[in-house]
Amino acid sequence: GAVVSQHPSWVICKSGTSVKIECRSLDFQATTMFWYRQFPKQSLMLMATSNEGSKATYEQGVEKDKFLINHASLTLSTLTVTSAHPEDSSFYICSARAETGPAYSNQPQHFGDGTRLSIL
Amino acid sequence: AQSVSQHNHHVILSEAASLELGCNYSYGGTVNLFWYVQYPGQHLQLLLKYFSGDPLVKGIKGFEAEFIKSKFSFNLRKPSVQWSDTAEYFCAVKGGSSNTGKLIFGQGTTLQVKP
Numbered sequence: 001g002a003v004v005s006q007h008p009s010w011v012i013c014k015s016g017t018s019v020k021i022e023c024r025s026l027d028f029q030a031t032t033m034f035w036y037r038q039f040p041k042q043s044l045m046l047m048a049t050s051n052e053g054s055k056a057t058y059e060q061g062v063e064k065d066k067f068l069i070n071h072a073s074l075t076l077s078t079l080t081v082t083s084a085h086p087e088d089s090s091f092y093i094c095s096a097r098a099e100t101g102p103a104y105s106n107q108p109q110h111f112g113d114g115t116r117l118s119i120l
Numbered sequence: 121a122q123s124v125s126q127h128n129h130h131v132i133l134s135e136a137a138s139l140e141l142g143c144n145y146s147y148g149g150t151v152n153l154f155w156y157v158q159y160p161g162q163h164l165q166l167l168l169k170y171f172s173g174d175p176l177v178k179g180i181k182g183f184e185a186e187f188i189k190s191k192f193s194f195n196l197r198k199p200s201v202q203w204s205d206t207a208e209y210f211c212a213v214k215g216g217s218s219n220t221g222k223l224i225f226g227q228g229t230t231l232q233v234k235p
Binding site for chain 2: 004034041042043044045046049093095108109110111112113114
């Protein structure tokens with residue numbers, strides 16, 4: 001159980017295009033999903049917290065107009081990298097938290113397989 | 121601000137050797153602590169977590185971690201590693217005041233186990 005599917009797993013595109021990455025919780029509902037960015041040999045850096053039915057909460061230094069997040073349902077959040085440039089090339093990972101019980105914020109996050117984005 | 125520091129960036133061990141990976145965090149309040157593992161080509165998986173109670177936490181695959189509040193540490197241990205333990209290990213912390221469940225990750229430790 002608790003599977004998170006991320007799509008696509010790998011994308012290469014030209015500079016200036018927009019890229020959409022999907023994150024789905026397959027067998028549970030997730031009011032909250034998280035988007036991370038991971039550089040080679042470095043840690044996961046939280047970019048934003050995606051909340052179903054409301055605006056995402058972005059971390060300091062993350063451009064919300066650059067990284068558009070939509071969380072339209074309890075099982076799907078999308079991250080769109082707008083007008084992508086080579087410096088946006090990275091590994092993007094989403095996670096979702098099962099919303100069960102009164103202490104849901106203590107539920108562990110379940111991670112997707114990540115999306116490797118390469119901008120030429 | 122919360123931060124997590126993992127002391128060992130790259131660890132190489134032979135099979136059957138004992139493992140200890142260091143993790144220190146900075147946060148003055150109540151914390152929840154996690155260790156995640158990322159096997160080559162796979163997604164992050166939860167190894168173990170600490171919320172409260174017994175500071176010695178046992179996780180999957182024979183791993184355990186000890187929360188030492190006075191040292192702000194949550195070191196990961198395994199008495200005898202196997203080749204299949206080769207992976208990237210991440211320590212993470214969630215501050216008790218954060219109701220969103222936001223995790224702060226350490227830099228990660230690459231463990232290479234030689235057969």
